[in-house]
Amino acid sequence: MAQYVTEEEFVHWRCAKCNSELELRKVVVSYLDGSFPVELPVCKVCGQIFIPESLATQKMLEIEQQMEDK
Amino acid sequence: MRAFNEEILPSAEIENAIRLLEKIGVKIQTGFKLPQFEELSHNDSRLFRIGDSEFQCIYLPHLSEELSIDPITRMTVTEGIFSGSAPVGHWVDQMSDGRRAAISMDRYLQKVSLTASRENEGAYECRLFTSLKGIQPSQSFISTDSKRTDQADIIKEAARCIQCQCMECAKGCELIRHYQDSPRTYVRQIYNNISICTGLRQKNKMINSCSICGQCEAICPNHIPFQKVVQEARETMVATKKMPPSAFDFALRDMAFSNSEKFRLAKVPVDSKACKYAFFPGCQLPASNPSSIETIFSWLQNEMEEPVGILLRCCGAIADWAGEKEKFNQARSELLSDWEVLGKPELIVSCPTCLKMFRENYPEINVRSIWPLMAKSDSLLNGKNRLNSIKMAIHDPCASRDQPDMQEAVRSLAMKLGIELEELPYNRELATCCSYGGNVWNSNPSLSRDTNEARISQNQSDYLTYCIMCRDFFLRSGKPAYHILDILFDPKLMIEHRLPIRPDYSMRHENRTRVKRHLLKQYWREEMPEEAPYEDIQLILNDPIRKLMEDRMILEEDIRQVLYYAKESGRAMINQETGHYLAHFKPSCVTYWVEYLPKEDGFEVFNVYSHRMVVEEGN
Numbered sequence: 001m002a003q004y005v006t007e008e009e010f011v012h013w014r015c016a017k018c019n020s021e022l023e024l025r026k027v028v029v030s031y032l033d034g035s036f037p038v039e040l041p042v043c044k045v046c047g048q049i050f051i052p053e054s055l056a057t058q059k060m061l062e063i064e065q066q067m068e069d070k
Numbered sequence: 071m072r073a074f075n076e077e078i079l080p081s082a083e084i085e086n087a088i089r090l091l092e093k094i095g096v097k098i099q100t101g102f103k104l105p106q107f108e109e110l111s112h113n114d115s116r117l118f119r120i121g122d123s124e125f126q127c128i129y130l131p132h133l134s135e136e137l138s139i140d141p142i143t144r145m146t147v148t149e150g151i152f153s154g155s156a157p158v159g160h161w162v163d164q165m166s167d168g169r170r171a172a173i174s175m176d177r178y179l180q181k182v183s184l185t186a187s188r189e190n191e192g193a194y195e196c197r198l199f200t201s202l203k204g205i206q207p208s209q210s211f212i213s214t215d216s217k218r219t220d221q222a223d224i225i226k227e228a229a230r231c232i233q234c235q236c237m238e239c240a241k242g243c244e245l246i247r248h249y250q251d252s253p254r255t256y257v258r259q260i261y262n263n264i265s266i267c268t269g270l271r272q273k274n275k276m277i278n279s280c281s282i283c284g285q286c287e288a289i290c291p292n293h294i295p296f297q298k299v300v301q302e303a304r305e306t307m308v309a310t311k312k313m314p315p316s317a318f319d320f321a322l323r324d325m326a327f328s329n330s331e332k333f334r335l336a337k338v339p340v341d342s343k344a345c346k347y348a349f350f351p352g353c354q355l356p357a358s359n360p361s362s363i364e365t366i367f368s369w370l371q372n373e374m375e376e377p378v379g380i381l382l383r384c385c386g387a388i389a390d391w392a393g394e395k396e397k398f399n400q401a402r403s404e405l406l407s408d409w410e411v412l413g414k415p416e417l418i419v420s421c422p423t424c425l426k427m428f429r430e431n432y433p434e435i436n437v438r439s440i441w442p443l444m445a446k447s448d449s450l451l452n453g454k455n456r457l458n459s460i461k462m463a464i465h466d467p468c469a470s471r472d473q474p475d476m477q478e479a480v481r482s483l484a485m486k487l488g489i490e491l492e493e494l495p496y497n498r499e500l501a502t503c504c505s506y507g508g509n510v511w512n513s514n515p516s517l518s519r520d521t522n523e524a525r526i527s528q529n530q531s532d533y534l535t536y537c538i539m540c541r542d543f544f545l546r547s548g549k550p551a552y553h554i555l556d557i558l559f560d561p562k563l564m565i566e567h568r569l570p571i572r573p574d575y576s577m578r579h580e581n582r583t584r585v586k587r588h589l590l591k592q593y594w595r596e597e598m599p600e601e602a603p604y605e606d607i608q609l610i611l612n613d614p615i616r617k618l619m620e621d622r623m624i625l626e627e628d629i630r631q632v633l634y635y636a637k638e639s640g641r642a643m644i645n646q647e648t649g650h651y652l653a654h655f656k657p658s659c660v661t662y663w664v665e666y667l668p669k670e671d672g673f674e675v676f677n678v679y680s681h682r683m684v685v686e687e688g689n
């Protein structure tokens with residue numbers, strides 16, 4: 001399973017709602033006809049997800065564009 | 071053949087060729103003397119006998135002309151005997167003879183027509199257009215007397231070849247240059263791209279990068295209607311659900327905004343039930359130059375003898391360009407019902423694209439261009455807006471291509487304003503697109519910039535145009551550019567050497583709403599429909615953030631929705647080091663992320679980004 005977010009990128013972030021730490025968990029991301037299991041940081045309590053700018057603007061964008069041309 | 075000098079025809083090449091022939095079953099026999107033509111005749115089984123062998127057909131090298139060799143098939147008067155007439159030493163002609171005869175002999179053995187579709191053999195007049203502009207005439211280096219031409223002269227002669235190609239359209243279009251081939255190839259690639267069943271559709275981007283402006287067809291000596299191929303391809307992609315969803319999404323949402331209650335308006339003058347005319351400014355002029363709308367509207371009310379109403383919305387061009395037939399038809403029918411509410415007035419239109427759209431897609435509506443009206447009017451030129459012969463280069467918007475009356479009217483208006491016009495290359499019927507057309511600014515921002523760079527470098531003077539998007543794209547690239555209304559209504563801009571303001575995407579929405587709010591209040595004493603609850607969230611955005619929003623196509627209203635959702639749900643992340651919050655929300659297809667800090671006077675925004683992938687999230 002792919003892990004695109006490093007510890008460093010989320011170590012300072014906490015869930016503001018639960019005041020809880022984040023941990024890496026398996027999450028399914030999907031686009032058009034494809035879905036992929038990935039490890040993403042989420043709130044230990046409520047499961048709120050954290051996607052850093054680097055992931056959204058690089059890897060995710062790249063996959064989106066590939067899927068769009070399929 | 072083996073008698074040739076090794077340098078001219080290396081024996082290894084001959085061996086290679088022979089091996090190839092043997093591979094396909096050709097038997098090569100040498101060493102017998104060919105008879106004279108006159109000695110050959112069919113025997114009872116219609117074969118020719120030479121020595122111990124019999125042949126169905128024969129090729130005799132260079133017989134003389136008198137044997138009346140057929141110029142197309144190279145068959146002699148005796149059926150089955152073929153020959154050539156090229157003189158000894160004329161190798162190219164001899165090869166041509168041999169090749170033509172070989173084709174005929176093959177057909178002869180297969181008993182099919184020797185003459186069918188042979189018009190493109192040998193030298194023929196092709197349809198390839200090659201411009202000789204800038205090419206110096208030169209003399210041949212091959213001597214016509216019997217003396218052999220030396221090597222140096224042969225090289226010089228070869229260098230005279232101009233490598234004929236057309237590519238006339240590429241001179242005018244960034245897209246054609248960018249993909250480094252010609253529309254002829256692109257058409258084939260587009261066909262393959264849309265017929266592909268599995269695998270990557272590598273030409274999606276190219277298909278979605280054309281402005282559908284028609285300049286290439288106007289230039290093309292063969293009138294290849296490339297833009298129609300692109301238009302159809304996009305429609306097919308949408309119909310087969312193969313259109314990349316991100317390609318035109320932002321532009322389509324811009325259209326949806328213009329056709330929502332935020333902008334759309336259809337009103338007759340207060341004391342009338344219907345109107346004879348209505349002003350239709352389109353969606354982008356109100357976004358870029360909001361104050362001009364009321365100025366024109368009130369001018370028209372004085373100028374026209376009958377009541378003038380107003381119709382605000384998008385003409386549907388954005389959906390049409392995107393290949394979204396359904397969305398276009400929806401926009402069209404909504405427009406028609408608004409128009410009916412007004413009493414089916416004649417529309418007075420300022421945007422060249424709207425006008426083109428109306429003329430091509432709304433046969434039921436009478437339309438007229440505002441420009442001839444303005445050019446003829448005396449009330450607009452008040453002496454204050456007469457400039458002291460300022461030089462400007464005029465850029466015709468691509469949508470004006472087939473509307474010479476509009477092109478003329480704007481020129482005459484400009485001259486009345488005291489502007490000395492310079493003509494750009496690719497104007498009038500060859501007008502060039504600023505990349506707004508076809509929604510290219512949305513689907514391929516970098517090509518859009520290259521297109522603008524190429525256009526702005528064609529003349530040193532400031533540019534004058536009459537499409538507000540052309541103006542804004544030139545301004546974005548740093549070129550001083552004015553819409554003729556900028557000068558007509560605010561001549562001080564020119565006198566004080568100030569540039570018009572180019573609003574960013576968020577401002578464009580806000581300006582449209584402002585136009586509607588202002589007109590409603592001013593003319594009908596009405597208020598805007600109620601706002602969504604997120605709309606009064608105050609944002610604090612510095613210039614780098616505004617620039618980032620522009621590049622990432624994220625609007626203030628997207629940010630407001632994220633912040634509103636975070637406020638209502640309490641869902642956000644907090645950074646222990648900076649104290650910044652990070653929240654996300656997905657209003658429709660795109661998830662937006664905003665990093666922010668609540669302040670007394672609003673939310674200060676530090677970062678924004680988005681993605682289209684959908685993430686499964688716990689509650």
Ligand code: SF4
Pocket residue numbers: 242243244245246279280281282283284285286287296297503
């Ligand atoms: S942008 Fe215009 S000139 Fe270029 S290929 Fe498309 S239709 Fe032709």
Ligand code: SF4
Pocket residue numbers: 199236237238239240252253254286289290291292293294
């Ligand atoms: S499309 Fe027309 S103008 Fe362009 S290269 Fe081909 S023949 Fe020439």
Ligand SMILES: [Zn+2]
Pocket residue numbers: 015016017018019020043044045046047048
């Ligand atoms: Zn939580």
